[in-house]
Amino acid sequence: MTNHTPQLWRFHGGLHLAPNKAQSTHAPIASMPLPTRLIIPLQQHIGTSAEVGVEIGAHVLKGQVIGRAVGYVSAPIHAPSSGTVVEIAERPIPHPSGMSATCIVIDTDGRDEWTPVQACPDYQSLDPSALRNRIREAGIVGLGGAGFPAFIKLNPASAHGVDTLILNGAECEPYIACDDMLMRERADAIVRGAQIMRHALLAKRCLIGIEDNKPEAFAALAQAIRQCSDTGIEIVPVPTIYPAGGEKQLIKVLTGKEVPSGGLPLEIGVICHNVATAVAVDAALNQGRPLLSRVVTVAGAGVRTPCNLDVLVGTPVSAVIAACGGYTDDAKRLIMGGPMMGFTLDNDAVPIVKTSNCILVAAAAEAPDPPPALPCIRCGACAEVCPALLLPQQLYWHSRAKEFDKVQDYRLFDCIECGCCAYVCPSHIPLVQYYRYAKTEIWAQERDKRKADLARQRHEFRLQRQQRDKAERDARMQQKKAALNSGGNQDARQKAAIQAALQRVKEKQLGAANAPEARPDRSKDEEHPTGPVDPSQSR
């Protein structure tokens, strides 16, 4: 920990929002009673869904693999507690579509019995790829919200190498306080996780960015760093501006570097992980434990006791709410995530997954129905607050007109969907919804294009094959015809053969007629022709 104030940069735009975090930070992270039933979706990360690795009726132990990773960009799923697999079926999952996906349902037995685990505290002796493999096997994904498998972002394979590892403790969205509480209470684990990640990446330095409205978290981390006397890790307080916790925004604030449009932070030598991911990495190496639970903020005026809970993955949201004293009469909307970037849940039967950082039970006053959208007046307020330096009104026009090529010219895919533009829009236009619509529509068109290309290729191949078959058939017909036409010779040969056979028969008959005259005494022998056979017959 250094005492000098490091230079900070500023990202464009952003908003000062009421934090509303204090309502859940009054008490330490609570643990909740073991739920009787856990619903574990196979897809809790970006990439390929895991495949079922357990049978219905099987008894599983806590930490046992129940979903195997498929391919590179994937993550395994572990049983969060011991119990019996009662069902593998489609269940509603937390997703903006409200759709269902394959889940493994476990009835817990209450013993919470661990499968044997193997800790590896001496991570420095591990080969970097073995280290990454351990993190992969622990099912660790980015816990900040995106859920990208963490081991991929711990691979230093890049032309320039990794200069800076950034731990994201900014947590800029209102209401959400799970990272804040984690930093206050598990600062040691964060520092240990940071050391492991830094080792895996061979990063020169590690910066932990924390918004300056979290002095307790800052003090706790500073204390933890002092204790381990690691000079490579530095905590940096960053100004509280939403969305300072956006990956590209935090990188800009801490390093002054900008991630190129459409590029990755690795291209500028930076890797960014969430502080909660660091805690999971520490548990995976130092205790050998896979990622089974996470801290979830439960907040909003719709819940009786807002708090931060350590929740097992797969716990139904209803059980989490019950552990917080249940709903109040004001409860109106259930939101997973924060008020800016979260999405509405239709029912509370969906489970908590690895990426669920917050359950917001909003009262009517907190999440009022948006007033009807009015026409855009081109005031430009959205462009002033856009942290990605985009032109939201242009994106809106082209998305609305379904001009998907033009909307990409305005760099739609650099939009981080932070919601600043829609927040300040005086016409209450649901801008982010337009961008999300355009993004998924463009992906769908790309999928259709790939499918059409495949179909064209297969159709052309089929036409080619048909032509080739026809040519071959024609060639065969030609051959046969040619053979028929040259039939004159063949006839002559056949006739000659027939002639020769007739000749032989005649000779034989002649021979037979002459013989009795020459040797009359052999008439008896003719019944048993054992004598020398006529050479013409043997032929």
Place this chain on the structure above:
Amino acid sequence: MLSAILAITLLAAAFGLLLGYASIRFRVEGDPVMEKIDALLPQTQCGQCGYPGCRPYAEAIARGEVDINRCAPGGDNTVVALADLLGLDPKPLEVEEQGPMVALIDEDTCIGCTLCIQACPVDAIVGAAKHMHTVIELECTGCKLCVPPCPVECIDMIPVEEDLANWKWPFPETPPKSEAADRVSTSTG
């Protein structure tokens, strides 16, 4: 006077040679417009436009023989894209738009006659004579060409269901334009 005629003649000859050379040197094989049209068509090869496949339809459009609004699987999006490419006005679809479909063979009923295999324009059906056939779902374009030849009617066209991989955010509700305009006009007027 003479020099002017000479100059013009020389220039004409020079440019003529240049153009002649260019037409040989930079000769374009095939019909680029037709290729572009073909690239926009969905390649279902269903023949619903009246042509035996997407390429023949693209060729007919390129020759100007047929309207651009006859591709049912492509829907309005394809009509708009074609209109954009060819500088025409988009027209309403002549045939009914259909969502993505995929063929499904009832494997208990299939007698293994291979007629559907011969009908499939993209070789998406596997099977052999007197053996059960099946559709490769990922390669099926949903053209329905396999349905009529089947003697035991064991092929069904199933609409492709939306799942998490192909789910799309819905289009946000359009701002009530007329209402808003009314309100603005009353408040200012």
